[in-house]
Amino acid sequence: MVAILGLTDAGLEPFETIYHHLTDPPALAAVAQEESMAENAAQKEKHEKRISEIKDAKLIFNQAFKNVQDIHGRDNMRFPKEIIWLMGAPGSGKGTHTPAILRARGITNPPISMSSLLSTPECKDLINKGLMISDGKVVENLLHALLDCEPEVGILVDGFPRSEVQVECLKLLHERMHELRREYKQTPFKDYFPRPTFRICVLYVDEEISVNRQVMRGRLIKEHNAQVQQSGKGEIKEERVTDFDELLIRARYQIFKDHYSCLLKLSKIFPFHLINAVGNIDSVMRIILKEFEYQSSLELEHDTYEAISHIPLATKIGIHxxxxxxxxxxxxxxxxxxxxxxxxxxxxxxxxxxxxxxxxxxxxxxxxxxxxxxxxxxxxxxxxxxxxxxxxxxxxxxxxxxxxxxxxxxxxxxxxxxxxxxxxxxxxxxxxxxxxxxx
CATH class of the missing domain: 3.30.110 (Translation Initiation Factor IF3)
Structure with missing residues (x-):
């Protein structure tokens, strides 16, 4: 690795100089000390950034939750008991597998697509003005959507979380739902605030498969639309620009890779495995259901949880x-x-x-x-x-x-x-x- 870092267009002299200094004991000690100091500084900076992100996420979530609560009222903050958070690489088959997941879990609510939530006139106006849609706005729209569905039968959310702040907000939502349950446990409304169940489903395919699938999807949609136009029968399907331009397709996959650190962070909060989505629908579905069984095995049974839930969490005991x-x-x-x-x-x-x-x-x-x-x-x-x-x-x-x-x-x-x-x-x-x- 040193040789590679040392090579330049000027030739091998930089590498020889680096090699000389790295084999000289005093220089080696100095380099080691500098590397150690740099590593410590990087770790400190990373830790400070992490603390800042957590603080920001709490502020963002609390404000978004307050905005929604002001509209619906505290007694009506009734979220679905089971929420499936579906994510995945482009072309991994999220849309293909969604109906099967809904059937398997008995969910009759239509899925919540984050891309649809962010295509509202208000969000489009922000985009047209060249402004970013804030994490606070994303979380607020999501909370409204979760409250607008039937809470008894669960819901599937496609495309959340996508940033580290959103991962923290997901954790805070889970904690807030537990808080609401404890608050209303001894009231007539207790049945409206069940113990939350979060399931994480992340579909994965490598870049080449992702590109091939999206190109194939674009070709099939174009052929379908041509037949509809000729015969006058059927419905025209949306033709995405990203299904025809390979550069755009690879750019989308790069975004997925850039967000991989968010998935790692999420897995430390809600343990899950990436699901290999290369196989056919039935085989992938079997893996998904097995993954849900694994996640369920990490949770306490209902009676056990109810028996100990009155004991305060260690993270909450020192708040006041x-x-x-x-x-x-x-x-x-x-x-x-x-x-x-x-x-x-x-x-x-x-x-x-x-x-x-x-x-x-x-x-x-x-x-x-x-x-x-x-x-x-x-x-x-x-x-x-x-x-x-x-x-x-x-x-x-x-x-x-x-x-x-x-x-x-x-x-x-x-x-x-x-x-x-x-x-x-x-x-x-x-x-x-x-x-x-x-x-």
Whole structure:
């Protein structure tokens, strides 16, 4: 790889220079260090971009959802229980396999085509003005379409998601549907908010097969339309420009390849396999149904899910933790000052000295048999104060039993029980540079 990168029109001299530097130990170390720094910078940039995309996606989805909810009302945000998200390479047979998928899943709602949703007068006006159709507009149109169908029988969506922001929005939609279910679970509307089921179907063919299929489709449509014009019987089919121009066909396939990273991201949220769509309709359909069975096997059964769904998700548990923490501290300081004062005194006398002693390590284990810790209110205040000051705290209570005497009549060993409380206090670790590295 080095030789290839080193070759230029000027000849082999650049390669020889690169080879010399890469075989020289000091130069090799310098190059390795530069490569490591560049790799770290690239990873940091990628991570920051990812965080930015997630924030943007949340803003986009929340605004789109609010716009739709303002029109329909919260009680009417009733989405289909099962949604099949169909994607694939150009010429992979999405249109061909859609009717069979609908029959197999018992879906009677007409499929939602994203290309049709984006051909509305409003979207066409944006395109005519040379403006991009935003992800927010795409998501908003999709939400309207999902609410306009019969929710009991499911729906198939063709062509979504197509960008990383849209992938995040799909994840947020799934979470919002779960949120609605929890919200309405104890109300008369609970049956209108079922547990969502998302199925991902991605059809794949390689570039040459894609090109051949589209060219063949264009030829057959042209022959069909010619026969209709001659006989006057039948309907004229749409002739797509992309079915006749090979450059445009390959450009469409390149767009699919460019979006491949979105599919990888999607597979980490909703696991799925690419479906080889080269075979005939029946064989491909068998693979699709097998894929749906695989995705179904990754989900909990209905009764199991219902039994545990009341337990909050780990990702949600800390959303309002800061507000709750402040509320607790304000309450104890104003309404129960004696408890608050005892908690502060315990921290000053037993926790802070131990933390100071372990300042470099970033962790201190504080053991205490102080009886005030038997009061759960004091424990709550202690942990809240330390959390507010930036420490991560966990607490454990254990009972130590110490033999004290033997009953001379029964020979029973009399034990003395002592409650011992252990606080594990964690905080940022400080790295001290060794003396020899300073010179």
């Amino acid at each position: 933790a800061r507000q709750d923490l402040i509320r607790r501290l304000e309450h104890y300081c104003e309404a129960e000052p004696e408890i608050f004062s005892k908690a502060v005194g315990f921290i000053d006398q037993e926790v802070s000295p131990m933390v100071a002693r372990h300042a470099i390590s970033g962790q201190a284990l504080v053991r205490s048999d102080n009886p005030i810790l038997s009061d759960p209110k004091i424990v709550e205040v202690v942990m809240s104060i330390l959390s507010e000051r930036g420490y991560a705290v966990t607490m454990d209570e254990r009972i130590h039993e110490t033999p004290k005497r033997v009953d001379p009549k029964t020979w029973e060993i009399i034990l003395e029980r002592t409650h011992v409380y252990a606080l594990n206090v964690r905080f940022p670790q400080h790295h001290i540079q060794p003396l020899e590295q300073k010179f």
